[in-house]
Amino acid sequence: MNDSVRIVEVGPRDGLQNEKTPVSAADRIAFIEALVGAGLHTVEVGAFVSPKAIPQMVNSDTVLRGVQHLAGEFHVLVPNEKGYDAARAAGAKVIAVFASASEGFSRANINCSVAESIERFKSVIARARADGVKVRGYISCVLGCPYDGEVQPKAVADVARVLWDLGCYEVSLGDTIGVGTPRKARHLLRAVAGAVPIAHLAMHFHDTYGQALANLYAGMEEGARVIDSAAGGLGGCPYAPGATGNVATEDVVYMLEGMGIATGVDMEKLVAATNEISRLIGRTAVSRVATAINAKRRRANSE
Ligand code: HMG
Numbered sequence: 001m002n003d004s005v006r007i008v009e010v011g012p013r014d015g016l017q018n019e020k021t022p023v024s025a026a027d028r029i030a031f032i033e034a035l036v037g038a039g040l041h042t043v044e045v046g047a048f049v050s051p052k053a054i055p056q057m058v059n060s061d062t063v064l065r066g067v068q069h070l071a072g073e074f075h076v077l078v079p080n081e082k083g084y085d086a087a088r089a090a091g092a093k094v095i096a097v098f099a100s101a102s103e104g105f106s107r108a109n110i111n112c113s114v115a116e117s118i119e120r121f122k123s124v125i126a127r128a129r130a131d132g133v134k135v136r137g138y139i140s141c142v143l144g145c146p147y148d149g150e151v152q153p154k155a156v157a158d159v160a161r162v163l164w165d166l167g168c169y170e171v172s173l174g175d176t177i178g179v180g181t182p183r184k185a186r187h188l189l190r191a192v193a194g195a196v197p198i199a200h201l202a203m204h205f206h207d208t209y210g211q212a213l214a215n216l217y218a219g220m221e222e223g224a225r226v227i228d229s230a231a232g233g234l235g236g237c238p239y240a241p242g243a244t245g246n247v248a249t250e251d252v253v254y255m256l257e258g259m260g261i262a263t264g265v266d267m268e269k270l271v272a273a274t275n276e277i278s279r280l281i282g283r284t285a286v287s288r289v290a291t292a293i294n295a296k297r298r299r300a301n302s303e
């Protein structure tokens with residue numbers, strides 16, 4: 001597996017959307033600058049969603065404008081045409097629409113059924129394509145739903161096919177509540193690869209039950225090569241009760257480099273970015289690698 005992997009850093013969006021401590025637009029921009037400086041060039045930076053639903057993502061227009069000069073590809077979430085208008089006005093070149101494989105989560109998260117959400121996305125995607133804006137498609141709850149329980153791979157593959165046919169360049173499979181295990185992840189990737197070419201599938205695994213790295217490895221064995229992760233293992237969704245953060249970017253980078261897959265990420269700079277955002281939100285990063293590197297540094301400093 002010594003070929004390349006693309007990392008999509010989602011910390012500034014997924015990582016911060018569930019944090020209680022508000023983070024200013026200036027600090028969000030500084031976080032993104034630090035991530036890009038560490039070598040992460042595809043970063044999800046914000047969301048143009050209802051401020052009542054996710055107050056943490058207000059000022060995503062300021063954030064997006066504030067990072068456009070950096071060398072990178074910056075993504076933002078868009079749930080509907082209102083969000084698309086705002087994202088475009090702020091200069092978005094890549095947007096992400098987000099559907100669910102389960103009805104319960106769709107209803108809780110975006111207040112409509114899966115079929116209604118697809119109808120909404122049709123006009124957004126059509127406008128984006130006409131404007132030359134790339135569209136990524138998320139599917140949540142691919143390995144289980146906090147409301148509906150078990151989710152069948154076929155339900156995921158059906159939504160994936162629709163998003164792909166509508167023109168999404170990539171479909172990201174979200175284990176929103178981090179309940180998956182490697183065999184299930186493998187079966188899922190195999191089933192969805194029948195609908196969307198595996199090169200166009202991303203793995204977006206939350207680490208609630210500590211399975212994310214193992215699930216990623218299983219997905220990589222199936223041929224998947226795009227990984228969503230968040231610096232420090234930040235993340236979660238207010239509509240996915242009990243779910244914790246995304247798999248940590250540090251942990252993914254450590255695993256990939258150990259497998260001989262170059263990521264181009266400077267680990268020292270990445271840990272520095274994680275430490276700074278952790279200080280701002282007032283909690284310790286859950287990343288095992290960041291914890292290990294920080295402890296090593298403390299030991300070295302005290303010698
Ligand atoms: P709704 O209440 O059904 O929408 O919400 P509505 O059209 O009836 O509008 C209600 C109000 O929201 C109105 O304002 C609209 O103007 C406003 P009011 O008249 O009451 O003052 N509004 C908006 N404001 C700003 N931007 C917009 C927008 N749209 C409507 N785009 C809606 C439906 C989808 C808007 C809402 O439920 C929402 O914003 N949900 C977003 C939830 C969210 O962001 N969840 C987290 C991201 S998903 C995730 O984390 C999973 C993922 O990481 C993958 C994984 O892990 O699985 C991606």
Ligand code: MG
Binds near residue numbers: 014176204237246
């Ligand atoms: Mg997520």
